[in-house]
Amino acid sequence: MSGKLVIGNWKMNTRGDSARQLAAALLADGETNREGVGIAAPAVYLAALAEQLKGGNIALSSQDVSRFAADGAFTGEVSAAMLADVGCRYALVGHSERRQYFREDSAALLAKMRNAIAAGVVPVLCVGETLEQRESGAYLDVVREQLAILAEIADGEYVVAYEPVWAIGTGKVASLEQIAEIHAFIKNWCLQNVSGSDKIRVLYGGSVKAENAEAILATKNVGGALVGGASLDAGSFRVICQAAGKMI
Numbered sequence: 001m002s003g004k005l006v007i008g009n010w011k012m013n014t015r016g017d018s019a020r021q022l023a024a025a026l027l028a029d030g031e032t033n034r035e036g037v038g039i040a041a042p043a044v045y046l047a048a049l050a051e052q053l054k055g056g057n058i059a060l061s062s063q064d065v066s067r068f069a070a071d072g073a074f075t076g077e078v079s080a081a082m083l084a085d086v087g088c089r090y091a092l093v094g095h096s097e098r099r100q101y102f103r104e105d106s107a108a109l110l111a112k113m114r115n116a117i118a119a120g121v122v123p124v125l126c127v128g129e130t131l132e133q134r135e136s137g138a139y140l141d142v143v144r145e146q147l148a149i150l151a152e153i154a155d156g157e158y159v160v161a162y163e164p165v166w167a168i169g170t171g172k173v174a175s176l177e178q179i180a181e182i183h184a185f186i187k188n189w190c191l192q193n194v195s196g197s198d199k200i201r202v203l204y205g206g207s208v209k210a211e212n213a214e215a216i217l218a219t220k221n222v223g224g225a226l227v228g229g230a231s232l233d234a235g236s237f238r239v240i241c242q243a244a245g246k247m248i
């Protein structure tokens with residue numbers, strides 16, 4: 001796929017009815033019902049959404065994937081094979097909320113990445129520093145450490161999403177200079193450390209809104225956006241996808 005990728009991360013929001021309505025609005029609109037647009041929905045609604053999205057162009061994503069690959073006694077887990085089975089094209093991995101609340105570490109995240117790739121699901125590895133790490137100047141080291149698992153993956157397609165924790169849900173968007181710096185850093189790191197890295201797409205996430213999407217998406221090395229809050233509003237998400245659609 002060429003062009004920008006925009007994924008709406010619904011997080012722990014919606015119910016069956018509101019998920020269906022939101023998906024219906026996105027399907028009815030050519031700006032959102034197209035290649036390069038995805039939604040990361042709560043696990044319980046994935047199967048129903050997959051049915052609803054059939055025949056359209058919107059890609060389905062999970063918000064997580066189990067670090068366990070084989071079927072078995074892992075209560076509460078959803079495996080990569082199950083995600084593939086219901087038709088997920090993507091799986092978010094290591095979102096900062098999961099790192100923070102579920103203490104997901106590098107070993108678990110590497111397993112999740114590998115399981116997704118093996119099942120034919122494209123993992124979206126989320127990286128990003130906290131406000132404290134940004135202010136102490138350690139942010140590049142933090143991101144480098146989070147990227148390190150990619151060097152352990154021999155091959156397979158994946159996406160990286162840079163989401164500074166301090167910009168998530170805060171309305172505090174990173175400046176274009178900050179975004180350009182870190183995206184160049186991630187691209188260079190990938191070029192030096194992983195094979196096939198010229199094809200790796202790096203998304204930006206953190207308070208992407210209708211008003212700032214165009215400028216962010218036009219920033220060098222930004223391959224798309226991971227959108228939280230604004231993806232719950234079909235009108236806002238449409239504007240973001242429209243901005244992305246204009247760029248190759």
Ligand SMILES: O=C(CO)COP(=O)(O)O
Nearest residue numbers: 009168169206207228229
């Ligand atoms: O975490 C995010 C997407 O994964 C970003 O969330 P917001 O767009 O609500 O800041």
